[in-house]
Amino acid sequence: MTETEAFEHPFAKYLRAAMMPHIWCSGCGNGIILNAFVHALDEMQMDLNKLVVVSGIGCIGRAAGYTNVDSFHTTHGRPIAFATGVKLAKPELEVVVISGDGDLFAIGGNHFIHAARRNIGIKVICANNFNYGMTGGQVGPTTPLEALTTTTPYGNIEHPFNLVHLAAASGATYVARWTTLHVRMLAISIKKLLQREGFSFIEVVSPCPEIFGRRNKMRTGLEMMEWFRKASVIENFSDPAKAEITPERIVVGEFVDVEKPTYEKLLHDKMAQILKESED
Amino acid sequence: MAKEKTVLTGVHFMSGDIACAEGAIAAGCRFFAGYPITPATEIAEHIAARMPKIGGVYVQMEDEIASIAAVIGASYAGLKAMTATSGPGFSLMQENIGLAAMTEAPCVIVDVMRGGPSTGQPTLPGQQDVMQAKWGSHGDYEIIALAPSSVQEMFDLTIEAFNLAETYRVPTMVMADEVVAHMWEKLVIPPAEEIKIVNRKRPNTPPEQYLPFMPEDDLVPPMACFGEGYRFHATGLTHDEHGYPQTQSSEAQTKLVQRLCDKIRKNADKIVRFEETMVEDAEILVVAYGIVARAALSAVRKARENGIKAGLLRLVTLWPFPEKHIAKAAEGAKAIIVPEMNCGQMVREVERTAKETSVFHLSKLGEEPPTPMEIFEALRRHSK
């Protein structure tokens, strides 16, 4: 018998060991997203004392608690509104929202479009698993047409959101979409997301084999990843309006990367101007 | 920042809404998130003009749900934070008021009550949200609610609300009404050094040992803020002292929820505020709050002139309800009259605590609060 020496995982410091094991199903993409996020933090040597991770309700919502930084798990749909308060109160903090498609675009859709419009410097990572996984697989704002869920037992008749198009149209200054198959691109993209000043958004198409996949002929994580592999095409800076997700085609890549003054900067400038006028 | 004053010491002629905004600034509020709504809009407008000059933040959110969520975020980032609204907005805020209670986020919510339900009568006064203040969010929790009855109190009680919110880490409400908010009166703002300001308890343990939800003897945990190196977690889920979710443990649920209630209940004697006028020998009492208490005071004086031994107990804290004091005052009284601009809300609390004494409700809805004459007539009727 050989002695094996226990050594710490290089990313251990980024995670809260006390919160493990995580609640996610095997084959779920959420772990890959968290991994890519932590990878980006590590590469950037991010000051963990200056990072806040906020999430809403849903499977990926637990990511905030798993990350070993200041973190807050809000009510359903409200992480962006909460994060707005944090960012405006302490603009020096890096504020990241990690949440799901239902949380951010159904119940919380209003907050997303307005935070993007204001260009508040918060960074949003959305795990798009095409349904409400935590509550057992109901139809959501990104469920593809005809997909089967527990509340669309005869096939979905709602048109899904194109999240990157919505984000771009709402004013986000950095917009990208990847699948969990594109781990390297995703980590690089998250780094960019963290480096940008303005409202930035990454959609991560993520397998939910346990709840969504098994009703839609993709029983395992592997089968869902196989779909991503076959269907995805990288079309950087193509028109986000045309970046569809269909059984045949998943358009991924970076769609928007522009600079625009953030709300915090304009607020700061306005204060300085008022102050100067009052002194003159 | 600059010469701009945060405390406008002096004698002013001001509206209740503006006095409330100035009270918030004097209390140290440096973050306001809101959404326009009659009759509370002037608070937001005044704060929007004042905040940039004193280094504070005013942000207009997309709705009231976002407003209260942003307030909780700012509070966790270390600022004293507030929002102001009226009935419809107050309803939208309820879920996150529960979040603030659960995560013990100090914050102030001003509800300038108008006629409800639903859109109701936006420009007319009401006292229809006083039970909602206590019971509006789901689950068991306690909050603090104050009821100003003058422009001076719109200032004073807004400061008090911040002090209580910070002391007990609890959402604290200023339950004003349209009359108090819109009327103009004399307001005396004392010198800054004479205004009592309370700031939240801070941890004195190093980050490695910090347990964000471990209470001290007063049942309130010291509060670290984001970005200070404590790296802690907070959640709306039932949680332990670490802030980690405990969704399956009955023990964790009992311990947390009971403490959230007890930290207000067991400190109620320190929180409760009320005002008594001619109560000592009173045979008939009026229990009132907000603008209605002013009419009640005139009515009680008139009753005394007419040989009726009347007294007034004015509620300043609606929640926690001053149970002991009502019970004691009721002992010597034959009857209690509770005039309110609703169909009978705080009267239920009076009935519950007064026990043996007969309690009569005087309800008035619509344009104006109960008049002194109407309350006097009730006193005369029930003193016989």
Ligand code: SF4
């Ligand atoms: S339900 Fe779906 S999204 Fe949720 S943990 Fe399981 S696989 Fe992941």
